Amino acid sequence: MTMTTTSTGLDGKTTVRSSDPAEQARIDARERENEDYAKAIAEAPRRSPQAPIQVAVFETTVAEALSKSLDRKQFDESLRRELSADPLLRIVAVTGLSGSATRVGASDEERISAAREKGISPDVWILPHVMLEDAVGTSGGKLVSMKAFTLRSGVVSAYGTGTSRPEAQGSIFQNAQVVAGAAMKIRAAVVGELGPNLPDREAVAGLQRARQQKAADSIAEQAGILPEDDTATRMRKLMDLAKQPKQPAQSSVQE
Structure with a gap:
């Protein structure tokens, strides 16, 4: 009986091993191919500063504490509209994912994999998450603890050339301001941080x-x-x- 195991080291690198020599040879070949592809991407010409950037924006994942009060469809539309304000960005909505990508707690990697299976192939993935977090604010000139409405987004190069995690916070009544602030930071991350190192399409x-x-x-x-x-x-x-x-x-x- 053939056994295949997957191990993850402390460095996050995943290693697959099979007891079948032929299967192990195929696994090793795939790993070499992936390494060669990553090297080729790293050596490819970079995009020009004025070239459009294809951006795929996932539906926002919403913390349970906000699930009943937040209109996610309206929230997502607002975020995409704000992101579209940058003329370099070409926004594509990622919707209708199925399988493990839609379950509670699905990882960003699982969601990206499911989107790729649908044929979506951007330069940058954006994975927004909203939640309530403990924060310190001011009231009447005094410091007070509060629950901050937080929009944190994973901004991930589709080519493995960079990541960023911009966020914006405000009170529970400042959703629109938080979206606008987060979108500004996301645009800056895509164009200013990841953009210069994206390969030419x-x-x-x-x-x-x-x-x-x-x-x-x-x-x-x-x-x-x-x-x-x-x-x-x-x-x-x-x-x-x-x-x-x-x-x-x-x-x-x-x-």
Whole structure:
């Protein structure tokens, strides 16, 4: 019986190991491919300062304490409208995700993966989260403790070239001001922090085409497809490959 395990080190790096030598060879090949792709992205030409930036904005995740009082649809529309104020940003709404990406507590990585499966391919992902947090304010000239309405967003380069976590706070009655303030900080993070290190989209498209072709060639090799095979034979071999048993569920350990 083949066993596949996933371990995560203290540095956050995930390592996959299989007891099947052939499967381990495929895992190692994928890891090398991912490393080569990351290196190619790092060496690709950077976008020009005036080139548009494609930005995918997820639906806001809302803390339970605000779930009944906050109109999330209206909140999301306001945030996207504020972000669109920057002429460099091309905003795309990420909606309609399914599966584990919609469950309470889904990680940013799971949500991004689900969006990619829908064919969304931006330069930058924006993942907004709203919550109430303890803060210190002033009332009558005195310091007082309060619950601050907080909008914190993950701003993530789709190419692994940078991240930022801008936030804005205000009172529970200052939603509009908080959205406006957060959007200004998000725009600054996208354009000023991540923007200069984003790769040129045409260069990325070329790298992705090469990667897709390599993946197709790998599948054809696994299926035993020969250059002289006709279409029917190719389809039959691909179907036979798809019918092969899947690997058992992975176990996960922390090292």
